[in-house]
Amino acid sequence: xxxxxxxxxxxxxxxxxxxxxxxxxxxxxxxxxxxxxxxxxxxxxxxxxxxxxxxxxxxxxxxxxxxxxxxxxxxxxxxxxxxxxxxxxxxxxxxxxxxxxxxxxxxxxxxxxxxxxxxxxxxxxxxxxxxxxxxxxxxxxxxxxxxxxxxxxxxxxxxxxxxxxxxxxxxxxxxxxxxxxxxxxxxxxxxxxxxxxxxxxxxxxxxxxxxxxxxxxxxxxxxxxxxxxxxxxxxxxxxxxxxxxxxxxxxxxxxxxxxxxxxxxxxxxxxxxxxxxxxxxxxxxxxxxxxxxxxxxxxxxxxxxxxxxxxxxxxxxxxxxxxxxxxxxxxxxxxxxxxxxxxxxxxxxxxxxxxxxxxxxxxxxxxxxxxxxxxxxxxxxxxxxxxxxxxxxxxxxxxxxxxxxxxxxxxxxxxxxxxxxxxxxxxxxxxxxxxx
Ligand code: 5AD
Ligand code: SF4
Numbered sequence: 001x002x003x004x005x006x007x008x009x010x011x012x013x014x015x016x017x018x019x020x021x022x023x024x025x026x027x028x029x030x031x032x033x034x035x036x037x038x039x040x041x042x043x044x045x046x047x048x049x050x051x052x053x054x055x056x057x058x059x060x061x062x063x064x065x066x067x068x069x070x071x072x073x074x075x076x077x078x079x080x081x082x083x084x085x086x087x088x089x090x091x092x093x094x095x096x097x098x099x100x101x102x103x104x105x106x107x108x109x110x111x112x113x114x115x116x117x118x119x120x121x122x123x124x125x126x127x128x129x130x131x132x133x134x135x136x137x138x139x140x141x142x143x144x145x146x147x148x149x150x151x152x153x154x155x156x157x158x159x160x161x162x163x164x165x166x167x168x169x170x171x172x173x174x175x176x177x178x179x180x181x182x183x184x185x186x187x188x189x190x191x192x193x194x195x196x197x198x199x200x201x202x203x204x205x206x207x208x209x210x211x212x213x214x215x216x217x218x219x220x221x222x223x224x225x226x227x228x229x230x231x232x233x234x235x236x237x238x239x240x241x242x243x244x245x246x247x248x249x250x251x252x253x254x255x256x257x258x259x260x261x262x263x264x265x266x267x268x269x270x271x272x273x274x275x276x277x278x279x280x281x282x283x284x285x286x287x288x289x290x291x292x293x294x295x296x297x298x299x300x301x302x303x304x305x306x307x308x309x310x311x312x313x314x315x316x317x318x319x320x321x322x323x324x325x326x327x328x329x330x331x332x333x334x335x336x337x338x339x340x341x342x343x344x345x346x347x348x349x350x351x352x353x354x355x356x357x358x359x360x361x362x363x364x365x366x367x368x369x370x371x372x373x374x375x376x377x378x379x380x381x382x383x384x385x386x387x388x389x390x391x392x393x394x395x396x397x398x399x400x401x402x403x404x405x406x407x408x409x410x411x412x413x414x415x416x417x418x419x420x421x422x423x424x425x426x427x428x429x430x431x432x433x434x435x436x
Contacts, residue, residue: 004034006042007034007046008042008045009021009046009048010046010048013052015148016153016199017049019197020106020109021046021048022148023136024046024082024112024136026137027110027112027137028116030113039070043076043078044078045067045077045080046081046082047060047063047080047083048082049083049084050083050084051083051085051087052084052162052339053334053337053339054339067079068099071099078101079099079102080104080112083106086103087107088166090125102116102123103122104124106167107126108125108132110136127169133150134178141189143189143190144387144415145190145193145385145387145416146193146194146195146387147193148194148195149183149186149195150198151174151179151198151201151219152171152173152200152203153171154169154170154172154200156171157238158276158343159277160342161308161336161338161342162342163341163342171200176206176207177209179206180223187226192228192229192231192416193232195234195235196219196232196233200236200237200238201234201235202237202241203238204216206219215243217248220234220246220249224256229255230255231385232253232257236263237260238263239277242262242291247290247294250294250295251294251295257403258299258402259401260300261300262301263302263303264303264304265277265302265305265308266315266319266322267281267319267320268315268319270310271318274308274344275308276343281322299373300329301328302332304334305333305334305335306355307355308344308350309350310347310350311336311350320361323362323369329369329402331370333359333366335355336355377400377404377426378424379422381421382400382423383400384399384421385417386398386408386414386415386418387415388415389415394409395407396409396410406421406423406430406432407432408421410435421435
């Protein structure tokens, strides 16, 4: 048998890319590629890119620049670019960086093995109507205890700052039976926690086996029926798609974890309108109230943008106020970055130093909230799903129900065990716990 070829994958950006990378690795393994963690020994380097902010996209070009000496030394090395930069820039990538052999957009990953064999185009970024997941092979290997599962892709919301509707295209929901089959397969291979993914995951609406259209809450309940699966999460959601049914599931479906990433972006109605978010700050706060009524201990997280075009000091203070009112477990905040082709790209920007200062103020507040949320866990009992061993002998590391990393001394535990733990200590980005 021929020596296996080695594939190195670098994944940028969101969890959707992490999922796609794992599916591409499985597809390439059918062609004799094994994954390597060491880029230097790779026969193929695959960069799975992100286009959401300018910095993320520019990273691709600096990484490609760094690959030049390797390619010069090893002319057979294949370099492939996948993901949202591939989709957005296509042909331009090979023009700017001729060392790139292949460019493949997110909807065409099933063609990657053929392209790598030289049996396809060099650049493929069209949006085909077929479900690429049907064509992506899976290997019956044992899996880590947690896994991602993409149920929905693309977005029809057109927030004024966002490239997703252009790079990932219109919303597409995978049908129920496909999702359930993939979830069952994951559980058979050792997965105990599944995170359902979609750019607008709670907007998922797919065809059920009964011929009816299902909504997201019902999908969660169907997945929860799988024996051996203990935990369900989902990300990312839009406030306007938090249906009653889904909120109810947070109240009464024990496998649905008490954690929700619900981006609001801004606390100012003026800015929300300019962003085309289609809801007000008060509507968001009311929604949070209803979610907390269903599940009082739920941990909330969000994304925020500082310095969106037209944002005033008062708008910024409104955002800080909303953050204070909600009390987040953790949150991500970004400085506005104009993206070519989006409605906000041509609008006048807030001066850089002002945006920077606002971002810092927001981050300081969010860091304080994160610290408080973590400290409030001390003394509480939570389930922890062990994902790996720690650096100290006998130590295990896992995630709590609320998605905190928890370190526990548990010499007899195994990866994949879900155990109740008492939280004893809160550190910068993790918790420590002890077995009961
Ligand atoms: N500039 C800054 N942040 C952005 N995001 C999306 N587009 C931009 C942009 N152009 C942020 C939003 C989104 C998260 C994934 O990235 O907060 O929720
Ligand atoms: Fe982008 Fe808005 Fe769609 Fe989220 S909802 S992917 S921010 S357009």
